[in-house]
Amino acid sequence: MRHGAVSVGLFLVVLAALWGLWEGFRAFGEAVELRIGQFEANDRTMPHIHDIVGQLFEPSRRNGPLLIEVLWDATLFTAKEAAAGFVLGALFGFVLGVLLAHSGLLQRGFLPYIVASQTIPILAVAPMVVVWVNPRLPDGLKDWGAVAVISAYLTFFPVTINTMRGLTSVDPRALELMRSYAAGSWRVLWKLRVPAALPFIFAALKIAAPASVVGAIIGELPASIQSGLGGAILNFNQYYVTSPESLWAVNLIAALLGITFFLAVVVGERLVVRRAPEHVG
Amino acid sequence: MNTRDAVVSLRNVTKSFGAGGVTALQSIDLDVAPGEFISLIGPSGCGKSTLLRIVGNLVEPTSGEVVVNGKSARQARLDRDYGIVFQDAVLYDWRTVAKNISLPLELAGWDGARRKARVQEMLELVELHGFGEHHPWQLSGGMQQRVSIARALSFSPALLLMDEPFGALDEMTRERLNAELLRIWERSGSTIVFVTHSISEATFLSTRVVVMSPRPGRIAALVDIDLPQPRNADTREEPRFFELVTEVRDRLREGGLDEESTAPGEGELIVAEETP
Secondary structure, X not given: OHHHHHHHHHHHHHHHHHHHHHHHHHHHHHHHOOEEOOEEOOOOXXXXXXXXXXXXXXXXXXXXXXXXXXXXXXXXXXXXHHHHHHHHHHHHHHHHHHHHHHOHHHXXXXXXXXXXXXXXXXXXXXXXXXXXXXXXXXXHHOOHHHHHHHHHHHHXXXXXXXXXXXXXXXXXXXXXXXXXXXXXXXXXXXXHHHHHHHHHHHHHHHHHHHHHHHHHHHHHOOOOOOOOHHHHHHHHHHOOOOOHHHHHHHHHHHHHHHHHHHHHHHHHHHHHOOOOHHHOO | OOOOOXXXXXXXXXXXXXXXXXXXXXXXEEEEOOOOEEEEEOOOOOOHHHHHHHHOOOOOOOEEEEEEOOEEHHHHHHOOOEEEEOOOOOOOOOOOHHHHHHHHHHHOXXXXXXXXXXXXXXXXXXXXXXXOOOOHXXXXXXXXXXXXXHHHHOOOOOEEEEEOOOOOOOHHHHHHHHHHXXXXXXXXXXXXXXXXXXXXXXHHHOOEEEEEEOOOEEEEEEEEOOOOOOOOHHHHHOHHHHHHHHHHHHHHHHOOOOHHHOOOOOOOOOOOOOOO
């Protein structure tokens, strides 16, 4: 309980400090008429935080719903894509990691291409995925299903790498013990290697969770999906000169979604991983 | 002794590491009778841990014959004829104490109710009643090692292999666990092969001590320990105990120990363990 109170207190202090930095820098920039290249601190480049938050509770267009209502729907839509992508990517990444960990030959043959897949910018891959995947999807999955695949593309890689590392991190005597019980490799996998690898896998999932949100947002752009956060970002980008607060507000919401995904993984880890204190965190 | 009757029978067992490399064990002949408590003692590099692993089919000998429970070492392992205890408890920390003890039972396909009953029995045997739902990291080193012994004995193997199980514990805990191990040995009727580099521990526990010498590892002497059973803390103060400790130490010296590694005084010879 005490620990929880400290966490909440710390969160508020850091939030206030970040707020102070933003507003402080802006006030300083205005006071000394700071210019860095084209950059100038003003309402357009650095809107006040209270204006950004306030914008959420303004109508999104004349006589329309509040911005926060529009963004809430967009967030749910993007969250659905990202969650599907995250699950797909995590499962694919795990299975790939297990296969590569068990075969040095597969690892030497395929790992370079898996690494290469991550060096191609997602913006270059996304349109191709949409073109290839979308026509094959049933109606219920059209468009957002393709975005989930793009999101999975960003998710699987850290999971594969850490699964491989985790599965091979097992104490050699723990393996000897399994051998003394005449356990086959399938039993060794599920009763020893996977439980031992869980802290590694969860570390990867913590990286993958926010990445899946980024993947979903970027994936919406070539798929021309208007109903998600990616569509909202494109839209408000066009009105940045007249209403910079709106784009900042979308960014804020997108960040909150990423944080929510991260926290969901943390909660999952607490529920699943039962390890000595030095293995958790 | 007839090879057929022995729980462990080694004939001309040799182990070298690497191509034409170091000879870790040379021409080992040894028979272990049912119910015996045998200790392998020797300095670092004498191959005693390797020998134990050869018996358990965790390491293949380069040549020679290994018979365990009347079959090949490999078949004995596949039939789960032995339990093993390492220097560290090697408990799976994501499992509770009870789940650790039942791991070999799960692998042997026992049903849940039978597993539960046996785990309770084992917890009582090692005097850890009420600790079943704890996780390993919540226990002291001595308690963890007791869990590890309970796990090794849970499926009632005919043979128990122990690789310096108390080497990482303090002297007082070690002596208490020595006495407890003897009590468990008497109750379970298992045969025990025990690796140690403590002279007093080997003498106190064993019915027979196998003295090994290094470079290459070989058997230097066999010392029968004729101390009466049951043994207890008083046994360590009997004149016969000291005579036997002295004899084991003398055999170790004759076995070609270097002068500087022969620890004087005390009943202890503590040397760093080799990596098998």
